Ligand SMILES: Nc1ncnc2c1ncn2[C@@H]1O[C@H](COP(=O)(O)OP(=O)(O)OP(=O)(O)O)[C@@H](O)[C@H]1O
């Protein structure tokens with residue numbers, strides 16, 4: 001996977017597949033500590049303890065059954081390649097938290113990629129799921145919560161073309177605004 005936005009898409013697809021109605025994506029870029037962290041939290045069906053052991057182990061997932069896929073172990077691998085690490089915490093019937101961090105300046109740290117477009121794909125394709133996106137970069141923060149936006153829209157679907165257009169622009173500008181001008 002070339003960039004982190006594709007990893008995020010993949011992890012969020014797991015959450016959607018697990019029936020989550022609320023998915024939180026948090027990115028924190030702490031340049032002083034030289035850390036980039038990504039957390040994806042959902043309220044889906046969760047993973048039982050036995051499966052969790054397998055998905056958390058990249059060696060297991062890369063060489064075995066079709067039942068256990070590659071998404072989580074690829075993210076784990078990307079984090080470890082870039083001086084970071086990966087954890088997954090899950091409770092059956094409660095939800096799942098996937099956390100990966102990277103050394104921000106590491107030569108093998110994948111770029112974030114096009115997060116705005118990734119979010120738009122997710123929101124447009126799943127207008128009834130509440131998505132929270134929070135992106136911190138040092139002392140700046142951009143956040144969006146589709147539940148709040150949906151409430152303001154008073155019945156206009158979140159995935160109507162006009163709304164998507166405005167959302168895309170807002171997310172693009174919001175993320176752009178995190179960088180020093
Ligand atoms: N957020 C989640 N909630 C519930 N179960 C999950 C979640 N994320 C992963 N899982 C479980 O862990 C398994 C492994 O996930 P992983 O993303 O590594 O592979 P996959 O989704 O099966 O296949 P791939 O991502 O390669 O298409 C999933 O099949 C699913 O059973």
Ligand SMILES: [Mg+2]
Nearest residue numbers: 010014069071
């Ligand atoms: Mg997957």
